[in-house]
Amino acid sequence: MKYRYQPTAEGPVKAYENKDFIHSPEARTVRVLCEFLEPGARFEALNIKDTVVFFGSARVVPTEQAALMLKKAEEEKAADPANPLCEGKRLAAVRAVELSRYYEDAADLAARITRWSKELKDPEHRFIVCSGGGPGIMEAANRGASREHGATIGLNISLPHEQYANPYISREMTFEFHYFFMRKFWFVYLAKALIVFPGGFGTMDELFELLTLVQTGKHKNRMPIVLFGASYWREILNFDALVKWGMVSPRDLSLFKICETVDEAFDYLREELTQHHLVKPNGEEENS
Numbered sequence: 001m002k003y004r005y006q007p008t009a010e011g012p013v014k015a016y017e018n019k020d021f022i023h024s025p026e027a028r029t030v031r032v033l034c035e036f037l038e039p040g041a042r043f044e045a046l047n048i049k050d051t052v053v054f055f056g057s058a059r060v061v062p063t064e065q066a067a068l069m070l071k072k073a074e075e076e077k078a079a080d081p082a083n084p085l086c087e088g089k090r091l092a093a094v095r096a097v098e099l100s101r102y103y104e105d106a107a108d109l110a111a112r113i114t115r116w117s118k119e120l121k122d123p124e125h126r127f128i129v130c131s132g133g134g135p136g137i138m139e140a141a142n143r144g145a146s147r148e149h150g151a152t153i154g155l156n157i158s159l160p161h162e163q164y165a166n167p168y169i170s171r172e173m174t175f176e177f178h179y180f181f182m183r184k185f186w187f188v189y190l191a192k193a194l195i196v197f198p199g200g201f202g203t204m205d206e207l208f209e210l211l212t213l214v215q216t217g218k219h220k221n222r223m224p225i226v227l228f229g230a231s232y233w234r235e236i237l238n239f240d241a242l243v244k245w246g247m248v249s250p251r252d253l254s255l256f257k258i259c260e261t262v263d264e265a266f267d268y269l270r271e272e273l274t275q276h277h278l279v280k281p282n283g284e285e286e287n288s
Contacts, residue, residue: 002026035182039175043190046172050277051130051153051190052113052269054106055206056137056197056228057099066100069093102197102229103140108262109195109228110144110152116270118150125278127192128153132183133165133174137197142168155183188213192277193269194225198232214255215248224272225256226265233258 003024070093129145131138133154145152154169177183259265
């Protein structure tokens, strides 16, 4: 519906205070600019220049919660063994238990990155854990960072279902976006590293968009990209087939590293971040 001005009894209203206009289709560019300018002003005020971004499924739950789901499903199955719905719930709970290791690994990796970052001497360099702000892997990342009493960012998106801001994000760093593309911009703009845990369409979308930016040189900073969970990624995506069919070059497979453990991922990220963002031109570490 097109905007029509409605006079008020109080008299004329300034355009930027007119909520009917601000929420109208005609003011869409204003709303987009707000989602560009307001986060930027907040990041600048908080002196946040470097983030480590975690992507992954909103559907992964903590191990304890998954275990309770499995126990309940097995009890229901035992009470009604002929019911196929009970068996379906049990199988779903078994898968939840299997996937829950990624929740714990994401929390542990975020905690280790935060602990290491807090030990850096140069106040200009703080690698702040950033997630999509919702549940699942996003919650785990924010939870791990907060476990180490570190600042942590959540770029939440308003959706009709599934997404809500998790309680582990630093209050002053909780963002709520309407536009996916502006949320993606802030994922990328400050990012110095990316860790991608198992996920679905949204995770794939974010991963491949960022891989494309790095591949084409549109992202100027060195960007180590970790795909966490070797068995998952090698089953879901056949990267070698992309090379075989000539859709990417063999060197494009060096744009990311597949890791299976927290130790492997952390060691790789620490080395990459140190070499490309903490070492001065003369070869000395800024925090030595």
